Every structure is written in C-alpha cells, then in structure tokens.
Amino acid sequence: MSGSLRSVIALVLMASAPAAALAQSHASSHVSSGASGHPSGGSGRVSTPSAPAAPPQSQHGFSFPNESNVRPIPPPRPVAPPRPVAQPVSNGTGANHAPTNYMHSPVNGNVTGGSYRGQFHGRVIYNPRRWGGWGWNRGIHWYPAPIYWGGGFWGPFAFGGLGAGLLFGSIIDYQDQDIYPSYQIEPSSPGAELLQNYGLTQTECGPPNLVVIWGPDNSVICAYPNDLVAPGNYELDPTTLTIVSQS
Amino acid sequence: MRFRAMRPQVYALIAAFAIATISTASAKGVTLVQQADGSVRTYVDVNIRLSGQTLWLRSADRKGVLRIGNGACSFIGAIQRCLPYTVALIQDGKTRQIAILHGTVFLNLSRTAQRLPLSSEELAPRTILALWRTVRGTYVTIKGSLDEVAP
Numbered sequence: 001m002s003g004s005l006r007s008v009i010a011l012v013l014m015a016s017a018p019a020a021a022l023a024q025s026h027a028s029s030h031v032s033s034g035a036s037g038h039p040s041g042g043s044g045r046v047s048t049p050s051a052p053a054a055p056p057q058s059q060h061g062f063s064f065p066n067e068s069n070v071r072p073i074p075p076p077r078p079v080a081p082p083r084p085v086a087q088p089v090s091n092g093t094g095a096n097h098a099p100t101n102y103m104h105s106p107v108n109g110n111v112t113g114g115s116y117r118g119q120f121h122g123r124v125i126y127n128p129r130r131w132g133g134w135g136w137n138r139g140i141h142w143y144p145a146p147i148y149w150g151g152g153f154w155g156p157f158a159f160g161g162l163g164a165g166l167l168f169g170s171i172i173d174y175q176d177q178d179i180y181p182s183y184q185i186e187p188s189s190p191g192a193e194l195l196q197n198y199g200l201t202q203t204e205c206g207p208p209n210l211v212v213i214w215g216p217d218n219s220v221i222c223a224y225p226n227d228l229v230a231p232g233n234y235e236l237d238p239t240t241l242t243i244v245s246q247s
Numbered sequence: 248m249r250f251r252a253m254r255p256q257v258y259a260l261i262a263a264f265a266i267a268t269i270s271t272a273s274a275k276g277v278t279l280v281q282q283a284d285g286s287v288r289t290y291v292d293v294n295i296r297l298s299g300q301t302l303w304l305r306s307a308d309r310k311g312v313l314r315i316g317n318g319a320c321s322f323i324g325a326i327q328r329c330l331p332y333t334v335a336l337i338q339d340g341k342t343r344q345i346a347i348l349h350g351t352v353f354l355n356l357s358r359t360a361q362r363l364p365l366s367s368e369e370l371a372p373r374t375i376l377a378l379w380r381t382v383r384g385t386y387v388t389i390k391g392s393l394d395e396v397a398p
Contacts, residue, residue, distance in 0.1 A: 061312075062290065067383055067385060143319070
C-alpha cells in the first residue's frame with residue numbers, strides 16, 4: 001500500500017469517527033434521569049446520572065407529561081378595592097388621584113397610557129437623546145410580552161412571580177375603585193433607559209406631585225420631578241422613548 | 248495507469264470531506280426538561296432556529312417541535328434579552344399549548360463572545376441560552392448554537 005493511500009484511509013477514519021458518535025447520539029437523542037437529577041445548564045453533551053430512569057411518557061420528540069390543558073396566567077386587571085376607598089394602599093404612603101374624567105382602559109397587550117389612555121394631548125417632552133424609530137433598541141421593534149408586568153418594559157417581572165415585596169406603591173382611581181400597583185424597575189430595562197435619558201429617579205407611587213408615567217399594559221411608575229419633567233401624568237411612546245403630558 | 252491508481256484516493260478524499268462537513272453542520276443544542284417531581288430529560292442535538300423573535304426547537308429525531316414566542320426583546324450590551332410568553336409543542340400532528348409562568352431568553356447574535364449580565368458565563372457567537380418555567384412547575388433549559396437565523 002502506497003504512503004499516500006495510507007494517509008487517505010487515515011483521513012477517512014478520522015473524519016468518520018465524529019459522524020459515528022453523532023449517529024449514536026441521534027439514536028438515543030433523549031435521556032432521562034431520576035428525581036434527584038438537576039439540569040446542569042452546561043453546554044455540549046450531558047451525561048446521564050446513575051439514578052433510576054423515569055418512565056418515558058413519549059417514545060419520540062419532546063415529552064411534557066404534566067403540561068396538558070393548562071391555561072396561561074392572564075395579565076390581571078387593576079385590583080378593585082372594597083368600597084369606600086378611604087386610604088390608599090401603597091406601603092403606607094398616599095396615592096395620586098385619578099382625574100374625574102377617568103375612562104376605563106381595555107386590558108390590551110399594546111395599550112400604553114394605562115388608565116389615562118387616549119387623554120394625553122399635552123406637551124411632548126422629547127427624549128434628550130432624540131432617538132429615532134426604535135433607535136434606543138438598535139432599530140429592533142419592541143413589543144410587549146403579555147404575561148409580564150408592563151409587557152416587560154420595566155424589567156422581566158412575570159405576574160406569577162410578583163410578590164408584595166417588589167411593590168413600589170400604587171395609583172388609585174377613586175372614581176372607578178381601581179388600584180394600579182407599581183413595582184421597582186430593573187436597572188437594565190428599557191424603562192430604566194427612559195428614566196436615565198430624562199434624568200429621572202424612580203420613587204414609590206403614592207405621594208402627590210410626582211412624575212407618573214403610564215407604560216404598556218396599564219403599568220405605571222413614579223419618579224421625582226426635575227427641571228425637564230414637571231409633576232403630572234405622562235404617557236410614553238416606546239418607539240422613541242418620548243413622554244407626553246396629560247395636559 | 249497512474250491516473251487509475253489515483254481514482255480511489257480521490258473518491259476517498261471526497262467522502263472524507265463530505266463526512267466532515269455533515270459532522271460540523273449538525274445541531275448542537277441541548278435541552279433539559281425538569282419535571283416538577285425532579286426527574287430530568289435531556290435532549291441533545293436539538294436543532295435551534297430563530298425566526299424573527301420566535302424560537303423553534305426541533306428534536307434530533309425530527310418528531311417534535313417546540314415553538315417559543317418571545318416579546319419585549321431589548322439589549323443589555325450586545326446580548327439581546329427576550330421574554331418568552333407562549334410555548335407550543337407540535338408533535339404527533341397536534342399542537343399543544345404549554346402555559347409558562349416566566350422565563351428569559353438570551354441571544355448572542357454578534358460575532359464575538361459576550362458575557363451574560365451579572366454572570367461570569369459567556370455566550371459564544373450565535374448562541375442562545377433560554378430558561379423558562381411552566382405554570383405546572385416544569386423547568387426547561389436550552390443552550391446551544393443557532394442553526395438558522397431568519398428575519
């Protein structure tokens with residue numbers, strides 16, 4: 001056998017080794033571990049622990065044996081307190097009053113403006129960064145993820161995981177007996193970018209004379225006013241991270 | 248005569264290159280599904296496709312597909328973070344909705360490795376890390392390189 005032929009055969013053997021391993025892993029592409037197993041979250045192949053294997057629920061594809069006929073958790077409507085509303089529920093502080101011409105806002109994934117939807121015809125306070133269409137998000141369209149508070153604009157806060165510990169005051173509509181809870185926003189969220197652009201600092205909703213910003217899905221946050229943004233209600237435009245005052 | 252002697256070598260070379268190409272083009276995604284009782288299933292060689300903001304996972308045997316709808320995609324540095332809100336299992340000719348409680352999808356679509364926020368973990372170029380929890384308490388972890396990215 002010539003030297004060159006030997007080298008070609010060696011090359012074929014080397015190349016076929018990973019292919020054989022691949023075929024083997026395809027043949028047993030899903031494995032199970034016992035109740036003591038935990039996802040490692042690592043990359044590459046995952047070894048099977050020695051614990052007894054759980055009985056497979058499906059012979060192929062993916063198996064989710066416990067996930068049938070479960071409805072997603074819908075975004076909650078604003079909380080209705082028992083009448084009469086004497087004191088705001090906001091971690092011991094006051095609450096901003098809703099205007100008398102308050103309208104019910106539909107619970108809609110694309111709604112911005114919260115309880116004041118459609119009533120923001122005041123001054124536009126342009127974002128100091130002057131973002132173009134979705135420029136703050138590298139040109140990528142942002143739209144709400146419905147099972148998260150504010151559609152995820154203020155951070156990845158799922159309704160199912162929001163506890164009272166994260167509550168950061170609330171806005172009460174006395175006329176329609178609705179409470180709009182507010183939460184502390186995440187530093188790396190689009191909402192945090194908005195506050196940073198305007199030089200605003202979030203504070204607990206409740207006390208009067210705050211900047212109240214209504215975001216996607218009836219969400220609301222409050223901030224201390226500054227030279228750029230006066231106290232009052234504002235609606236945000238997520239396209240340009242611009243806010244519009246109510247009047 | 249010399250030409251005839253070379254022909255098997257050429258065929259062998261072509262075959263070797265073909266096998267090597269198939270091996271490197273295969274899916275490398277790993278999906279772990281941990282049930283509420285603690286039992287874990289691991290799926291390797293999962294094909295991962297990103298179409299817009301929807302993530303498609305196809306099992307290695309091509310019999311099951313998970314469709315994950317994401318929203319609220321924004322950037323933390325060069326890492327894109329999305330929030331999954333709908334998951335559907337398409338299998339056996341049926342589509343079954345899986346209600347999720349919460350989750351996060353991290354995408355690195357850049358050409359360089361990126362460090363995850365508040366973590367020492369790095370995401371290689373064109374890879375994803377997704378974690379979500381269902382209403383029924385099932386945890387799903389997905390990590391791997393993207394086999395296809397479509398607008």
